[in-house]
Amino acid sequence: xxxxxxxxxxxxxPIRIVVFGWVLLAIGYxxxxxxxxxxxTITNPVILIIARISSQIGHVIIMNMPLIFMIGIVAKRxxxxxxxxxxxxxxxxxxxxxxxxxxxxxxxxxxxxxxxISYAMxxxxxxSVLYPMQTxxxxxxxVAMITRYSYIxxxxxxxxxxxxxxxxxxxxxxxxxxxxxxxxxxxxYVWPYVxxxxxxxxxxxxxxxxxxxxxxxxxxxxxxxxxxGLGNIVRYPFWYGIEGGTYSSLAxxxxxxxxxxxxxxxxxxxxxxxxxxxxxxxxxxxxxVCPSVYxxxxxxxxxxxxxxxxxxxxxxxxxxxxxxxxxxxxxxLLLFNAPLLLIIHLLLSGSxxxxxxxxxxxxxxxxxxxxxSAMPGAFPDFIINARTPQYIHxxxxxxxxxxxxxxxxxxxxxxxxxxxxxxIVSSNRSKTIARKVIDAVGGIGNITTLNSTPHNLExxxxxxxxxxxxxxxxxxxxxxxxxxxxxxLEFGSSSTILRKNIQKIINESKRVxxxx
Numbered sequence: 001x002x003x004x005x006x007x008x009x010x011x012x013x014p015i016r017i018v019v020f021g022w023v024l025l026a027i028g029y030x031x032x033x034x035x036x037x038x039x040x041t042i043t044n045p046v047i048l049i050i051a052r053i054s055s056q057i058g059h060v061i062i063m064n065m066p067l068i069f070m071i072g073i074v075a076k077r078x079x080x081x082x083x084x085x086x087x088x089x090x091x092x093x094x095x096x097x098x099x100x101x102x103x104x105x106x107x108x109x110x111x112x113x114x115x116x117i118s119y120a121m122x123x124x125x126x127x128s129v130l131y132p133m134q135t136x137x138x139x140x141x142x143v144a145m146i147t148r149y150s151y152i153x154x155x156x157x158x159x160x161x162x163x164x165x166x167x168x169x170x171x172x173x174x175x176x177x178x179x180x181x182x183x184x185x186x187x188x189y190v191w192p193y194v195x196x197x198x199x200x201x202x203x204x205x206x207x208x209x210x211x212x213x214x215x216x217x218x219x220x221x222x223x224x225x226x227x228x229g230l231g232n233i234v235r236y237p238f239w240y241g242i243e244g245g246t247y248s249s250l251a252x253x254x255x256x257x258x259x260x261x262x263x264x265x266x267x268x269x270x271x272x273x274x275x276x277x278x279x280x281x282x283x284x285x286x287x288x289v290c291p292s293v294y295x296x297x298x299x300x301x302x303x304x305x306x307x308x309x310x311x312x313x314x315x316x317x318x319x320x321x322x323x324x325x326x327x328x329x330x331x332x333l334l335l336f337n338a339p340l341l342l343i344i345h346l347l348l349s350g351s352x353x354x355x356x357x358x359x360x361x362x363x364x365x366x367x368x369x370x371x372x373s374a375m376p377g378a379f380p381d382f383i384i385n386a387r388t389p390q391y392i393h394x395x396x397x398x399x400x401x402x403x404x405x406x407x408x409x410x411x412x413x414x415x416x417x418x419x420x421x422x423x424i425v426s427s428n429r430s431k432t433i434a435r436k437v438i439d440a441v442g443g444i445g446n447i448t449t450l451n452s453t454p455h456n457l458e459x460x461x462x463x464x465x466x467x468x469x470x471x472x473x474x475x476x477x478x479x480x481x482x483x484x485x486x487x488x489l490e491f492g493s494s495s496t497i498l499r500k501n502i503q504k505i506i507n508e509s510k511r512v513x514x515x516x
Contacts, residue, residue, distance in 0.1 A: 008336035008337055008492065009478065009479065009490070010072060010073050011069060011072055011073065011332075011336050013072050014065075014068045014069040014071075014072035014073075015329065015332050015333065015336070017061060017068050017072075018061065018062065018065055018068065018328070018329060018332065019329045020061070021057070021058045021059075021060075021061030021062045021065075022058065022062070022320070022325075022326055022328070022329055023058070023320065024054045024055065024057050024058030024061070025054070025055055025058035025059065025062070025324075025373060025375065026058075026320055026323070026324040026325075026375070027050075027051065027054040027055075027058075028051045028052065028054045028055025028056075028058065029055070029324045029375060029378070030323070030324060031047060031048065031050075031051035032048070032051050032052070032055070033324075033378075033380060033381075034366065035366075035380045035381050035384040058373065059370065059373045062372060062373045063114050063370070063372055063373065064114055064115075065137075065229050066135075066136050066137050066139065066140035066229045067088075067091065067114075067115075067140060069137060069140055069141075069144075070087055070091060070140035070141070070143055070144045070147075071084050071087055071088070073141070073144040073148075074086070074087045074144050074147045074148055074151070075087075082151065082169050082172065083147055083148065083151045085173075086147045086150060086151060086172055086173055086176045087143060087144060087147040087176075089173060089176065089177060090143050090146060090147055090150075090176040090177060090179070090180035091139075091140065091143045091180070092115070092117065093177050093180045093181050093184065094139065094142075094143050094180040094181070094183055094184040094187075095115065095117050095132040095139075095184070096117060096132070096184070097180075097181050097184025097185055097188065098132050098133055098135070098139075098184045098187055098188050098191070099117060099118075099119060099130050099131060099132040099133075100119065100130070101184065101185060101188035101189075102132070102133050102187070102188040102191065102192065103133075103192050104128070104130050106133070106195060106199075107237075109232050109233050109236040109237065110133055110134060110195055110233055111131035111132065111133055111134060112131060112132060112133075112134045113131045117131070117132055118130060118131050133187075133191055133192075133195065134229075134230055134232070134233060135187060135191055135230075136225075136228045136229030136230040137227070137228045137229045138228060139187065140229075142183050142187070143180055143183065146176060146179045146180055146183060147176055147180075149175075149179070150172050150173075150175035150176035150179060151172050151176075153172070153175055154168045154169065154171045154172030154175060155168060155172075195233070198221070198225070198230075198233055198234065199233075201217065201221055202221075202233075202234060202237055202238075202243060203243075204217075205217055205218045205221070205238075205243070206237070206238070206242075206243035206244075209238075209243075209244070209245060209274070209277065210274065210357075212353075212354030212355070212357050212358045213354060215277060215278075215353035215354045215357050216350045216351050216352075216353050216354035217350065218234075218238065218278065218350075218353055219281060219349055219350035219351070219352060219353035219354075220346050220347065220349075220350030221234050221350075222234050222235060223327070223331065223345075223346050223349055223350065224346060226327075226328055226331070227328065227331050227332065227335060227342075231371060231372055232370075232371050232372050235371035235372075235374075236371050237257075238257065238258055238278050239257050239258055239259040239260075239278065239371055240256065240257040240259060240260055240371075241256055241257050242256050242257070243257075244256070244257040244258035244259070244260075244261070244278060245257070245258055245261060245274070245275070246261075247261045247264065247265070247275070249264055249265070258275065258276065258277060258278040258279065258364065259278075259279065259364060259365070259366075259367055259368075261275045261364075262275045262276050262279070262364030262365065262366065263364075263366040263367070263368070274357070274362055275362060275364055276362040276363050276364025276365075277353070277356075277357050277362055278353075278364075279363065279364040279365055279376045279377065280353075280356045280357075280361055280362055280363045280364070280377075280394070280398065281349065281352035281353050281356055281377070282327075282376040282377025283363060283377040283381075283382050283398045283402070284352055284356070284377070284398055284401055284402040284405055285327050285349055285352065285377060286321050286322065286325035286326065286327065286375075286376075286377040286378060287321075287322050287325075287377065287379060287382065287398075287402060288402030288403065288405055288406040289327070289345075289349070289402075289405055289406065289409050290317075290318075290321040290325055290327055290330045291317075291318040291321050291322055291406070292405075292406040292407075292409040292410045292413070293330055293334075293345075293409055293410075293413050294314050294317045294318050294321070294330070295314065295318065295410060296409070296410045296413030296414050297314070297413065297454050298310055298311075298314040299414065300413075300414065300417045300452075300453065300454045300496060301451075301452075301453050301454075302450075302451045302452050302453075302496070302499065303451035303453075303458065306451065306453060306458075317329075322379055323378060323379050323380070324375050324378045324379075324380070325375065325377070325378065326374075326375050327349070331345065337454065337455065337492065337493050338413075338416055338417075338421070338454075338493045340416065340420065340421075341412065341413065341416045344412060345409075348405070348408070348409075352401070352405070355401065356397065356398070356401065359397045359401070360393065360394070360397070361393070361394040361397035361398055361401075362394055363381075363382065363385060363391065363394045363395070363398065365377070365378075365381045366381075382395070382398070416493070417454055417493060417495075417496040417497070418496055418497070418500070419497065421492075421493040421494040421496070421497050430494060430497045430498060430501050431501050431505075433475055433476060433494075433498060433501075434498050434501035434502045434504075434505060435505065436471070436475040437457070437459075437472070437475055437477075437489070437498060437502060438502060438505060438506075439468075439471065440467065440468045440471035440472045440475060441459055441461060441466070441467050441468075441472070441487065442461070442462075442463065442466030442467055442468075443466070444505070444506050444509050445462070446461055446462045446463055446466050446467075447459055447460070447461065447462070447502075447506065448460040448461065448462055450499050450502055450503055450506075451499065452495040452496045452498070452499035453495060454493060454495070454496070455490060455492060455493070455495060456488050456489060456490050456491070456495050457477075457488075457489040457490075457491050457495040457498050457499055458486060458487070458488050458489075459486065459487045459489065460486045461486065461487055464482065464487075467487065472487075472489060476491060477489040477490060477491055478490055478492075
């Protein structure tokens with residue numbers, strides 16, 4: 001768990017960059033979206049150019065999320081730019097090898113051309129262009145681990161080793177290129193099995209998109225692959241392909257895909273049962289679930305002063321999610337800070353697809369861009385449909401189920417930090433660690449006040465001279481920060497439970513003292 005918490009520490013900046021990318025996308029959305037323009041219309045060319053620039057920058061950031069996380073992981077712990085450069089060179093090597101050795105007969109959504117890596121191949125049947133297969137966060141994490149190993153190995157190489165004659169950075173780069181190339185070879189043979197499994201799941205779901213169980217499976221698969229940076233593999237065939245359904249327009253044209261069908265006919269609910277089924281749950285997730293989780297995080301700060309500092313951040317996150325959100329930033333936060341809570345979220349969010357379909361709630365959105373940077377389920381797309389009587393039932397169902405899920409998520413999130421972060425594994429572990437923390441900070445008498453956040457345990461100390469920093473590291477605090485008279489101990493999601501147990505021990509000690 002400690003290593004996972006360290007990984008979270010290393011990914012804080014990448015998460016912030018991804019969130020910033022969504023903010024830029026939101027700015028462009030609020031200016032140029034057709035439904036938003038129903039309420040106000042901006043015609044100033046300068047503002048429109050800014051909106052397009054903002055949207056494009058945000059899109060590129062989101063599309064390159066795996067690369068951003070890879071650089072963040074390798075660069076955090078080294079006081080050098082070398083690991084980041086190693087990682088970029090290694091990632092390019094990995095993708096090129098994967099492109100040339102991996103299969104090239106999958107559908108287009110399995111591949112990626114984000115970094116412009118491609119290869120024009122000539123054959124007897126004609127010419128074709130090869131692209132690397134999408135491996136998302138999995139591939140970038142593999143390259144990050146290889147890079148960290150190569151960097152450390154280059155720092156400790158012997159002058160009598162094979163590359164002992166070279167500069168240590170050159171040796172590290174060579175190690176990394178070779179190992180990343182080998183990783184590309186391995187993934188060229190292993191990754192197709194993963195892709196085949198995903199495609200088999202897609203085919204099973206598409207075999208009956210009127211079954212709530214199949215839709216729930218789609219919801220779980222969609223969110224899991226989105227977190228891993230592979231969302232386009234799942235979304236594209238259902239949004240724009242035959243897997244999402246077909247519809248014959250009045251002009252006799254066959255429309256493929258859930259999003260295309262909704263876009264084609266404003267009266268889809270009356271003439272095509274179920275149009276929007278792959279989008280509807282996002283109105284609940286973005287407008288109710290994500291704000292509820294952010295609010296629960298806010299109330300997990302025990303210190304009112306710290307909570308006051310988080311007001312603007314929490315309010316901004318809630319408003320952004322409600323108006324033009326995407327659950328990915330929240331899911332990345334849960335992935336690295338509360339992975340068990342993320343698993344629960346994936347199951348609950350998946351169930352929404354089946355529950356809403358079973359209650360005949362269908363509300364899509366008109367969109368024709370990238371599935372990766374799309375923002376389905378935004379409030380402007382929701383409220384614009386209130387003008388159409390046939391959508392009222394869907395709107396009411398979304399609101400009712402959304403409120404129920406908001407309450408469930410708030411209680412689950414608070415309960416996780418209050419009771420489950422340690423005790424879900426061992427009922428006595430957090431109590432044992434609490435006693436060791438008390439001993440490490442100099443005993444009960446050296447503790448003035450206690451506070452916690454979803455990430456840190458904050459202890460106001462009487463005398464910092466009595467604190468054993470070595471013991472604090474041994475007990476599980478991966479970082480200890482010292483202020484004037486306070487220690488900030490980074491224990492991750494277990495910080496709240498530790499504070500409660502330490503406070504119980506202190507209260508029990510005071511009670512025994514009074515009785516004696």
